[in-house]
Amino acid sequence: FVFQQIQGTIFPAPNFNPIMDAQLLGGALQGISCEKDVLIDILTQRCNSQRLMIAEAYRDMYGRDLITDLKDNLSHHFKEVMVGLMYPPASYDAHELWHALKGVDTEENCLIDILASRSNMEIFQMKEAYLMQYNNDLQQDIDCKTSGHFRDTLMNLAQGTRMEGYADPSTAAQDAMILWEACQQKTGEHKTMLQMILCNKSYQQLWMVFQEFQNISGQDIVDAINECYDGYFQELLVAIVLCIRDKPSYFAYRLHSAIHDFGFHNKTVIRILIARSEIDLMNVRQRYKERYGKSLFHDIKHFASGHYESALLAICAGDAEDY
Secondary structure: OOOOOOOOOOOOOOOOOHHHHHHHHHHHHHOOOOOHHHHHHHHOOOOHHHHHHHHHHHHHHHOOOHHHHHHHHOOHHHHHHHHHHOOOHHHHHHHHHHHHHHOOOOOHHHHHHHHHHOOHHHHHHHHHHHHHHHOOOHHHHHHHHOOHHHHHHHHHHHHOOOOOOOOOHHHHHHHHHHHHHHHHHOOHHHHHHHHHHHHHOOHHHHHHHHHHHHHHHOOOHHHHHHHHOOHHHHHHHHHHHHHHHOHHHHHHHHHHHHHHOOOOOHHHHHHHHHHHOOOOHHHHHHHHHHHHOOOHHHHHHHHOOHHHHHHHHHHHOOOHHHO
């Protein structure tokens, strides 16, 4: 396991002046035709906590809510990007989960993306935000809208009770045996044990378990899961494994499949770029380029257009060689 500097693409702006930004935004939104470039220049070049200060200054200045004004003046995917940038991270996760659970069709991939990749703290904060914003309990909503072992696994992840930092080499082989048997037997009981291990053991422990699994079975754990299980249960288990191994690689894979297998699945692209922008989007970009040969920048440019494209590219940021 190589330790690498994890970094996002959006940082706090130096010489930040929320009152000036609020004034510029007000002017851009007041005009006969909304000045979208100004919105992009300001909102994608400030970090989330700065955007929240701008929203506060905006309310003081105009007596109106910035999110509401953005919603009223913008449309389509561009609106989703600009509004998405205005939510604190936990509220944004809650917002995405709420829409994934409340639509006519449950968006399983959104549930997988978020719950498989967040830390205990992030899960705790998103549940609080969910309750505050929607007056609903996230776990109850998951319980109602999903089923089977997929539901059990999501419910387990939503508890946010994964051990942190702890590893016990002496039990790694034992855990690996249980996983291997679960892939052979496939009974309900085995599926439960499989998800219990993957949802509750620490990342450090599971790195060792996956190594032992390879030793015992001669097979990579992801290949074994893909062979033995199917449907959303299988997709969720694989997502958990990939996130444990390397989150930036997982998100690079999710972006690539959203762009190429689903004809640019806008919601997924927007969600990942915004949610990872201050965490590890720089690393996601690196993995994307290494793995797929084309840069994320190139693929977004190819598929998106107009202000929507400009906003995504601004969040994605780019080195000269990516252009």
